[in-house]
Amino acid sequence: xxxxxxxxxxxxxxxxxxxxxxxxxxxxxxxxxxxxxxxxxxxxxxxxxxxxxxxxxxxxxxxxxxxxxxxxxxxxxxxxxxxxxxxxxxxxxxxxxxxxxxxxxxxxxxx
Amino acid sequence: xxxxxxxxxxxxxxxxxxxxxxxxxxxxxxxxxxxxxxxxxxxxxxxxxxxxxxxxxxxxxxxxxxxxxxxxxxxxxxxxxxxxxxxxxxxxxxxxxxxxxxxxxxxxxxxxxx
Numbered sequence: 330x331x332x333x334x335x336x337x338x339x340x341x342x343x344x345x346x347x348x349x350x351x352x353x354x355x356x357x358x359x360x361x362x363x364x365x366x367x368x369x370x371x372x373x374x375x376x377x378x379x380x381x382x383x384x385x386x387x388x389x390x391x392x393x394x395x396x397x398x399x400x401x402x403x404x405x406x407x408x409x410x411x412x413x414x415x416x417x418x419x420x421x422x423x424x425x426x427x428x429x430x431x432x433x434x435x436x437x438x439x440x
Numbered sequence: 441x442x443x444x445x446x447x448x449x450x451x452x453x454x455x456x457x458x459x460x461x462x463x464x465x466x467x468x469x470x471x472x473x474x475x476x477x478x479x480x481x482x483x484x485x486x487x488x489x490x491x492x493x494x495x496x497x498x499x500x501x502x503x504x505x506x507x508x509x510x511x512x513x514x515x516x517x518x519x520x521x522x523x524x525x526x527x528x529x530x531x532x533x534x535x536x537x538x539x540x541x542x543x544x545x546x547x548x549x550x551x552x553x554x
Contacts, residue, residue: 361541372533372545380541423541430484
């Protein structure tokens with residue numbers, strides 16, 4: 330069975346500070362992993378994905394994520410947070426054809 | 441890039457009426473469309489998978505007769521909430537898979553049943 334876990338319901342960070350949103354996975358075979366962002370009353374927007382290759386994946390809006398096979402993690406990071414980064418973030422895994430989403434993490438960036 | 445256009449973005453309807461939500465793929469053909477329901481404060485629940493020209497596959501616990509899904513063409517999938525009740529009020533989102541493994545999401549529909 331595939332599962333993706335986002336252990337934090339909410340992450341608070343001050344503007345300008347680095348941010349990390351955590352994700353761990355349990356996906357059979359080679360995992361396809363994704364991060365999506367959702368702004369209020371909007372659909373999800375694709376940020377980045379890991380399929381194969383370099384463990385450090387760079388995506389939209391300055392975000393990046395590091396695939397760590399030994400820790401089965403795929404944490405989302407950004408060196409310097411912006412207030413406009415405040416949104417809901419979803420990690421997703423694709424072990425089969427249908428993606429499995431984490432429960433979501435609310436990121437709040439304080440001015 | 442690929443875009444899925446979802447309409448309406450917001451709808452308010454009276455209890456007992458039906459509401460249709462449309463998702464159109466622009467500039468690409470969507471043979472498959474996933475329909476999700478998002479409950480307050482987050483979690484995305486997969487409701488069903490529609491495939492062009494065939495019956496939708498519903499997840500366990502989702503009422504097929506209440507949530508009618510039609511995927512009659514390669515660019516259009518619809519979700520009809522029949523005999524809507526206040527408990528059906530939610531945010532509904534469609535999503536189409538892309539080559540390369542990622543997914544394009546519609547902008548969502550906020551349904552309020554009064």
